[in-house]
Amino acid sequence: MNKILLIIQREYLSRVKKKSFLIMTIIGPVLMAAMIILPAYISDWSEATEKKVAVLDETGWFLEKFKDHDNIKFYYVFGNLEEEKQEALSENGNLLLYIPKTELNIPVNSELYSVIQPGLNVTAYIKSVMKQIVENKKLLASGIDPEVIKSAKVNINLSTIRVEEGGIEKKSNTEVEVGLAAFAGIMIYFFIFMFGVQVLKGVMEEKSNRIVEVIISSVKPFQLMLGKIIGVAFVGLTQFILWIILTLIFVGIFQSGIFTDGNSAMDMIGQNSDLMKNASSSGVNPAEMVNEIIGGINIKVMIFSFIFYFLGGYLLYSSLFAAIGGAIDHDTDSQQFMLPVSIPLVFAIALSGVILNQPNSSLAIWMSMIPFTSPITMMMRIPFGVPLWQIWTSMGILIVAFIFSTWMAGKIYKTGILMYGQKVSYAIIWKWLTKKY
Amino acid sequence: MNQEFALQAINVSKSYANHKALNNVSIEVPNQSIFGLLGPNGAGKTTLIRIINLISVMDEGQVLLNGKAISTKDIANIGYLPEERGLYKKMEVGEQAVYLAQLKGMSKKDAKKQLKYWFDKFEIGSWWNKKVEELSKGMAQKVQFIVTVLHKPDLLIFDEPFSGFDPINVNLLKDEILQLRKDGATIIFSTHNMASVEELCDNIALINNSQTVLSGEIHQIKEDFKSNIFEVAYKPNTRLNLPHGDYSIIENYDVRNVSYAKIKINNGKTPNDLIKNIITSVNVVSFREILPSINDIFIQKVSEN
Structure with a gap:
């Protein structure tokens, strides 16, 4: 037992001390923090500069109809297009909107001149204003009062409320859940692959370095394999925890450091997401709403199951990867064995769209029970709410599966690591499994 | 124990x-x-x-x-x-x-x-x-x-x-x-x-x-595998004469003004008999028994199988 601890320690320290671990540990949170912060930051930056739009309207339909909006200021000019263009564009960042006269008397074409590509917010606003005015005129022309149409329009707010066991109602929002579910599933996939492959590489390194026989003259091959798997698992957990902590720190730094003008990053994010826009327009405080939604998802269950399914899925796959690494001699041989082992993982990710759409379909339930797909699929289902018995069953199956796969891998591993220069096939591996050595 | x-x-x-x-x-x-x-x-x-x-x-x-x-x-x-x-x-x-x-x-x-x-x-x-x-x-x-x-x-x-x-x-x-x-x-x-x-x-x-x-003590194995071969070194201007049948000359060659002969003793003769025979015909420089090397024994045993 003492020896397995030594192996775990070496496997852990030798990886954590690597430069690549340090780089990954920093790059990961930077990317994640950037994903959270950048959209807010970019829109803040682009909206912060004021834009002036000169409107040259030959139809006269839109006179004084464009109101100043966010940082876009409108003013009207009446000269010749070429002259006005030159004058308007002489000042950096300004634009000229040109609405030419048409034969049909219905102006549907317009041109927007600018030195730099105008932002989406500018074009979207201009389009919407023009659309509304032209539509109103057309309605009036057909004898319909636009006010009638306006009053006939209704805005439907659909709040989905999940009733949990015991009758507790929780407001949920599918967008947040889909995002969270997809993120959790992809992270599980990523972690299983990243650290599973580290086990594979580690085993192959020991075999090709010829150190393996030196070591198994002191410890049992199974101890060496298990020590490596557990050591790498701790590396994975360390990285995961560091990522979460560092991401929070980075986001915190940006919040306090860059948005000192009273707009915190979170506020900016809030303004950007559709969800929050809906919330603001219906008069609900966005922050409260987020709290309510996250509360509905049960963050504790999420974190607990993420760690469980990462470990379970990792143990299942890394034992298979260890067996492959022990069996093969060269990097090039790894492909034919890696492919069938990794297909279920890829399959689970490929079907994520279907799962996220129908998290309680029988396909989703089956995939969250089969241990090869369950870590990813179950993590994608949990934010939508999964009956507890399903979670426990899926976890139970996963535990049984990885115990079995570790035992099986041990048999392949201990024979394989001492075989050099042999072309390994499935038939040979089957022999190793069934015959005692 | x-x-x-x-x-x-x-x-x-x-x-x-x-x-x-x-x-x-x-x-x-x-x-x-x-x-x-x-x-x-x-x-x-x-x-x-x-x-x-x-x-x-x-x-x-x-x-x-x-x-x-x-x-x-x-x-x-x-x-x-x-x-x-x-x-x-x-x-x-x-x-x-x-x-x-x-x-x-x-x-x-x-x-x-x-x-x-x-x-x-x-x-x-x-x-x-x-x-x-x-x-x-x-x-x-x-x-x-x-x-x-x-x-x-x-x-x-x-x-x-x-x-x-x-x-x-x-x-x-x-x-x-x-x-x-x-x-x-x-x-x-x-x-x-x-x-x-x-x-x-x-x-x-x-x-x-x-x-x-094959297994055992290394000198014993060499003893067991020896085939009564002796090496005689003598002055080259003389000719080695040995009775046929009792002895057979396996090899005879000159190296730097010394002649060497590898001689196998047959028919229950002893090394002493061989020496007696040699000194009558040549001027002896040295005389020694040739023991098989482990290499020879190895090759012999492996090719036997």
Whole structure:
């Protein structure tokens, strides 16, 4: 037992001390923090500069109809297009909107001149204003009062409320859940692959370095394999925890450091997401709403199951990867064995769209029970709410599966690591499994 | 309980899927001796060594260490240098040596102390913080040898210990092996280098086609295999005359003004008879018995099978 601890320690320290671990540990949170912060930051930056739009309207339909909006200021000019263009564009960042006269008397074409590509917010606003005015005129022309149409329009707010066991109602929002579910599933996939492959590489390194026989003259091959798997698992957990902590720190730094003008990053994010826009327009405080939604998802269950399914899925796959690494001699041989082992993982990710759409379909339930797909699929289902018995069953199956796969891998591993220069096939591996050595 | 032997393997058999690797193989290694395990490639030497190290499991037979069946507890008391050996390339030499010593059950402190002694002895103290990938093959082999003997095991097993060493380091290693025996260790080594076998081994066993074809004390084996051949050196201006039938001249040649003849004695004649016959015809420079080398015996036994 003492020896397995030594192996775990070496496997852990030798990886954590690597430069690549340090780089990954920093790059990961930077990317994640950037994903959270950048959209807010970019829109803040682009909206912060004021834009002036000169409107040259030959139809006269839109006179004084464009109101100043966010940082876009409108003013009207009446000269010749070429002259006005030159004058308007002489000042950096300004634009000229040109609405030419048409034969049909219905102006549907317009041109927007600018030195730099105008932002989406500018074009979207201009389009919407023009659309509304032209539509109103057309309605009036057909004898319909636009006010009638306006009053006939209704805005439907659909709040989905999940009733949990015991009758507790929780407001949920599918967008947040889909995002969270997809993120959790992809992270599980990523972690299983990243650290599973580290086990594979580690085993192959020991075999090709010829150190393996030196070591198994002191410890049992199974101890060496298990020590490596557990050591790498701790590396994975360390990285995961560091990522979460560092991401929070980075986001915190940006919040306090860059948005000192009273707009915190979170506020900016809030303004950007559709969800929050809906919330603001219906008069609900966005922050409260987020709290309510996250509360509905049960963050504790999420974190607990993420760690469980990462470990379970990792143990299942890394034992298979260890067996492959022990069996093969060269990097090039790894492909034919890696492919069938990794297909279920890829399959689970490929079907994520279907799962996220129908998290309680029988396909989703089956995939969250089969241990090869369950870590990813179950993590994608949990934010939508999964009956507890399903979670426990899926976890139970996963535990049984990885115990079995570790035992099986041990048999392949201990024979394989001492075989050099042999072309390994499935038939040979089957022999190793069934015959005692 | 037989304390005379440090290690005994009794009727050990082992089969793999396609072939029988060992068939009723027995060896007896006396205490504090150097034992040579010989045999052509694929004869089963490495399989036997792995069974002794409990890396492989035998199908039948017994392995006794100091008269008792060998068990996992004994592993700490064996030092094994495998034929296929290596080190973690990215790890530092000292750190790695300490790790391997700890796996053998040494404490960290003890391992460091012993390592310092050996590193100084081999004059490689400056390598401690180097990564293994910076070392040459021979340098890495030195580190491996140290790690094998570091925990002072009673039984040492070296599989092809001299491969990868230059002649100077081979001699260094030979001296260390002899010193280890002097200090009380029993040593088994497997090699193709027959010269080193003659130089070092007290006993040998020859394994061929999964069976022991020859074993015993090395001088006794040479006695058993000698074929009454004598070498006579004499002044070249004379002609060697021997009665036909009693003696047969196998070889006759001149080297730098001396003639040599290899003569086999037949029909119950003695060396004394031969000398009597020689001195009548030639001026003798020297006379000696030719004992077969282990190399000759090896080739003879292997080709017999």
